[in-house]
Amino acid sequence: MDPSLLATIVLFGSFVVLLLIGVPISIGIGLASLLAALTLVPLDMITFTATQKLFSGINSFTLLAIIFFMLSGSIMNNGGIALRLINLAKLFVGRMPGSLAHTNVVGNMLFGSISGSAVASAAAIGSVMNPLQKKEKYDPAFSAAVNIASAPAGLLIPPTTAFIVYSLVSGGTSISALFMAGYLPGILLGLSIIMMAYFIAKKEKYPVANKVTFKQAIRVVLDALPSLSLIVVVIGGIVMGIFTATEGAAVAVLYSAILAAFYRQIKLSDIPAILKETIVMTGIVLFLVGASSIMSWVMAYGSIPQQITDLLLSVSENPIILLLLMNVILLAVGIFMDITPAILIFTPILLPIATNIGIDPVHFGVILILNLCIGITTPPVGSALFVGSSIANVPIESVTKPLFKLYIPMVITLLLVTYFEWISLLIPRLLGLM
Template sequence: MDATLLATIVLFGTFFLLLILGVPISVGVGVSSILAGLTLVPLEMITFTAAQKLFGGINSFTLLAIIFFMLSGSIMNNGGIAIRLINLAKLFVGRLPGSLAHTNVVGNMLFGSISGSAVASAAAIGSVMNPLQKKEKYDPAFSAAVNIASSPAGLLIPPTTAFIVYSLVSGGTSISALFMAGYLPGILMGLSIMIVAYFIARKEKYPIAEKVNFKQGLAVVLDALPSLSLIVVVIGGIVAGIFTATEAAAVAVVYSMILAAIYREIKLNHIPKILKETIVMTGVVLFLVGTSSIMSWVMAYAGIPQYMTDFLMSISDNPIIILLLMNVILLIIGTFMDITPAILIFTPIFLPIVTNIGIDPVHFGVILVFNLCIGITTPPVGSALFVGSSVANVPIERIIKPLFLLYIPLVITLFLVTYFEWISLFIPRLLGLL
């Protein structure tokens, strides 16, 4: 048997088997990579190389940005900003039919972009919105579906760790360009859900929020302004060249602490819990990055990316067909794999293929993250799906029907973003980042 084919079968066969058996993804990645490596090189070499790659994979200044953004997000999640952002969202979309559903979507877009976590967004926004929607006779399954489907929008709207991970594994794609490229797709993701929610709300005759006067509206804006300013400080600083993404993440931590002091939502005895949350999350991510570095080396040594390129190009050399195949594969992968490991594993496989057909790495980064954002809202293991269901106290089987209606606009928007690259690249080009 061809060495490359054997290594591919051992690598992915072992990995998916361990995944089915419930082994943690990072362990599965490491074990399958070492076993695949044994088909290529002696035991001594793969042992030494694996240890070297495990350390070298996390020995990166850029990874500090992930740690700091996670800490900032944890502070924000406990800092009482959800209700302020919900009030602001309601101010913008409160006069639309089904105003609370639209408020939920916009709230997720705002909170997700600040916290950098779809799960945190689904939990924080959902816990506030579900009682309000229940009070106004919304179908609980519909409310939960809207919350789940819109929770990943903040993973596209910067700052987001997903693009930092992609930048790292793609060989240094500009983080600034990736951040700017995520804005329009993230906004379109939210708007597409709102369009479907609008028609459902009109059909079900869900109420419109009461009109607020100028004084009330100004108070809401001023109350939410300090939280929103984090985005301006972080993204503005990166684009203006004042600081790097890593430095911006550290600034975000300081800003979050100041904001928590202003809102007085976090007490001193909350800090150990926040730090513990961050340590656990970053420990998981960093170990995954390290083991994925072993997998990347094995794939490169075996020539698996080139093998996959030749295979897909043998099917078609038409970029439209190749991107369609990639989207289908990534949508399937997203149903059972979380966003970070999927980026780490599949970027080295697909990036050489897309660059070979002339696709900009920044544009592909947006396509990749968009696909995986949909994945975390889908059964059987979507993290946002389970959190949204738990917060709403609605069984998943009841949520699936309204959720499938929301998958339609999400997939349509995904294909618009895929085939009209200006949606992703317009802002980066406008700012001279490409």
């Protein structure tokens, strides 16, 4: 058998087996890579090279941005901004039928973009919105489904660590361009969920929020403005070249710490827990990056991406068909795998195919992240699904039915973003980032 083909079978076959028997995904990536490497090179070379790749994979200035953004997100999650952003969201969608459901969506978009975490967004916004919706006689399963479906929208609206990971794995795609490319798709995803929720709310005759006076509106905006300013400061600084993404992430930590002190929601006794949470999260991500560096080396050495490219191109050379196939693959991956390892594993495999058919790496990055955002809302292992249903105290089986209705606008958004590249690339091109 051809060594490259054997390495491909061993790599993915052993990886699937290791996942099925419950091995942690980072360990599974490393072990599968070592087993595949045994089919290609001597053991002494594997030992030396794998160790080198493990450490060189995380020896990156760019990776510091992930650590800082995670720390900033932890501070913001505990800093009392959720309620302020929810009150602001009500100003935009409060006069629509099912206003609390729409407020949940907009709240997730705002909070997710600031915290950089769909899970944190589902927990923070859901914990505030679910009791309010229950009081207004909303179906708890519908409320949970809206919260779960909209939580990943903030992963597309910057700043977000998902695009930083993609930039690292894709060979240095501009982080500024990726950040700007996420805005329209993220907003479109949120609006599509609002549209579907509107029709459901109108059918169920869910209530409209009370009218807000001009004075109250001004107070709400001023209350939320300091939190929203984080996005302006960080993203504006990165885009204008004042600082790099890593420096911008450090600024985000400083800004969020000052904001938390201003809101007086965090005590000195909370700081160790916040730091511990950040250390645990970054430790997981960095080990994943290191293990995936070994996998990337094995795939490159065995020409595995090229084999997969040739296989897909043998099916069709039509970009429309190939993009559809990649979407199907990524949606299936997202069902069983969390977003960070999926980016690390499948970017080196699918990006060469995308560039081969003329897809810009920035555009493909948005397609990839959007697919995986949908994946974290799906059973059986969707992290946003588990957190959202747990916060709402509703069984996953009950949430599934209303959630399936919300998958329709999410998939339509995915197809629009996939086949109309201007949705992703308009803002980066207008700002001269491409």
